[in-house]
Amino acid sequence: MTSVGGASATTIGILGAGAMGAGIAQVAVTHGHPVILVDTSPAVVANARSGISKALDREVEKGRTTAEARTSSLERLTAVAVPAGADLLALASAGLVIEAIIEDLRAKRDVFLRLEAVLPESTVLASNTSSLSITAIASGCRRPERVVGIHFFNPVPLMPLVEIVPGLATEASVTTAARSLVDGWQKTTVLAKDTPGFIVNRLARPFYGESLRIYEEGVADQATIDWAMREIGRFRMGPFELMDLIGNDINFAVTQSVFEAFFYDPRYRPSLTQKRHVEAGLLGRKSGQGYYDYRAGAVRPEPTKNSELGQRIVDRVVAMLINEAAEALFMGLATAEDLDLAMTQGVNYPKGLLRWADEIGVSTVHRRLQALQEEYGEDRYRPSPLLRRMSQEGRRFYHA
Numbered sequence: 422m423t424s425v426g427g428a429s430a431t432t433i434g435i436l437g438a439g440a441m442g443a444g445i446a447q448v449a450v451t452h453g454h455p456v457i458l459v460d461t462s463p464a465v466v467a468n469a470r471s472g473i474s475k476a477l478d479r480e481v482e483k484g485r486t487t488a489e490a491r492t493s494s495l496e497r498l499t500a501v502a503v504p505a506g507a508d509l510l511a512l513a514s515a516g517l518v519i520e521a522i523i524e525d526l527r528a529k530r531d532v533f534l535r536l537e538a539v540l541p542e543s544t545v546l547a548s549n550t551s552s553l554s555i556t557a558i559a560s561g562c563r564r565p566e567r568v569v570g571i572h573f574f575n576p577v578p579l580m581p582l583v584e585i586v587p588g589l590a591t592e593a594s595v596t597t598a599a600r601s602l603v604d605g606w607q608k609t610t611v612l613a614k615d616t617p618g619f620i621v622n623r624l625a626r627p628f629y630g631e632s633l634r635i636y637e638e639g640v641a642d643q644a645t646i647d648w649a650m651r652e653i654g655r656f657r658m659g660p661f662e663l664m665d666l667i668g669n670d671i672n673f674a675v676t677q678s679v680f681e682a683f684f685y686d687p688r689y690r691p692s693l694t695q696k697r698h699v700e701a702g703l704l705g706r707k708s709g710q711g712y713y714d715y716r717a718g719a720v721r722p723e724p725t726k727n728s729e730l731g732q733r734i735v736d737r738v739v740a741m742l743i744n745e746a747a748e749a750l751f752m753g754l755a756t757a758e759d760l761d762l763a764m765t766q767g768v769n770y771p772k773g774l775l776r777w778a779d780e781i782g783v784s785t786v787h788r789r790l791q792a793l794q795e796e797y798g799e800d801r802y803r804p805s806p807l808l809r810r811m812s813q814e815g816r817r818f819y820h821a
């Protein structure tokens with residue numbers, strides 16, 4: 422196959438110059454690649470170019486790069502507007518094209534077909550989709566074997582993790598080439614099966630879902646749950662402040678899409694409380710109110726700093742997170758190492774979930790889940806068969 426593997430001279434084509442496309446372009450030019458960045462909107466193209474230029478200026482000010490390196494990075498960037506439906510010949514010289522347009526399967530299939538019409542057979546086609554199946558995007562292509570998922574996180578220049586996602590038809594050499602190229606961009610890559618939410622967006626669901634459930638049951642208020650997860654669980658942010666930062670509309674949409682894509686598995690069932698917040702326009706920081714009030718003069722509610730209650734909250738949410746990671750390992754989503762790397766690098770978890778399971782004790786985690794399942798009688802709390810087996814056999818996820 423292909424010319425992408427590691428060569429810094431490979432031209433990178435990027436389709437979609439929004440938040441993600443522009444971020445990917447910035448990273449690629451700073452790593453020596455000529456980049457052709459394309460969007461349908463001239464205003465977005467202009468905005469992306471000036472955004473990248475300003476970001477590189479800041480890098481120079483902070484002493485992280487030189488003025489010369491900044492200038493040559495910008496010289497490597499070509500940003501052009503191509504009207505919707507027009508041919509994509511502007512990308513013909515690319516060895517890898519990364520698609521980062523709107524999250525819509527029909528729109529993505531359409532641009533992949535139009536890319537195939539102008540690109541040589543050796544060009545690798547990648548999608549930055551967060552929630553669509555790579556296999557489904559590739560299925561409309563003449564050569565689905567050259568299509569792969571390269572899932573960056575926002576903001577791209579700052580977030581170290583990238584999930585590499587082969588579809589069912591993807592050639593192994595395409596996956597390897599994509600991974601080694603992105604590894605060369607000082608990113609941490611993990612390999613994930615093409616399943617809903619890939620690694621991070623799937624494994625993180627219980628962080629929000631179980632916290633919302635605890636809140637709905639009246640076990641504790643949002644301030645207490647956030648306090649417990651931060652102070653006792655050592656997470657960087659509590660679930661409610663994080664949902665307010667992400668936006669309740671976005672967070673709800675991710676949960677709903679994972680729930681639907683897993684054929685309504687109750688483990689991923691969205692929360693009515695969150696849905697009502699979205700309906701009420703309580704989206705979080707961006708709307709001024711979410712689970713907290715961000716308007717001027719608002720007083721932040723005080724948590725109940727009861728360490729016994731806090732520990733119970735953390736134990737319950739962490740057991741659910743570990744169960745999700747164990748089930749993902751059981752179903753071959755990724756290796757234990759990659760599952761753990763994804764959560765520490767992608768969402769700054771204090772520890773990898775499987776390493777955390779070893780630390781708590783696999784059988785303790787299993788017992789906590791069994792107790793929850795018994796108490797609620799809900800399938801949501803069913804322990805992963807892997808966790809049950811490991812608990813019975815006294816096994817750990819890691820040897821050391």
Ligand SMILES: NC(=O)c1ccc[n+]([C@@H]2O[C@H](COP(=O)([O-])OP(=O)(O)OC[C@H]3O[C@@H](n4cnc5c(N)ncnc54)[C@H](O)[C@@H]3O)[C@@H](O)[C@H]2O)c1
Pocket residue numbers: 436437438439440441442459460461462465505520521522523524525528532549550551552572573574575
């Ligand atoms: N924002 C995130 O946090 C995030 C994280 C990871 C992955 N993603 C994924 O990355 C993709 C882009 O997300 P974003 O947040 O940058 O969106 P965005 O809305 O900021 O940008 C999308 C851009 O695509 C352009 N566009 C739409 N149709 C096009 C077409 N046919 N040809 C060329 N350009 C077209 C739009 O004009 C827009 O500028 C989506 O698939 C999204 O799911 C987003």
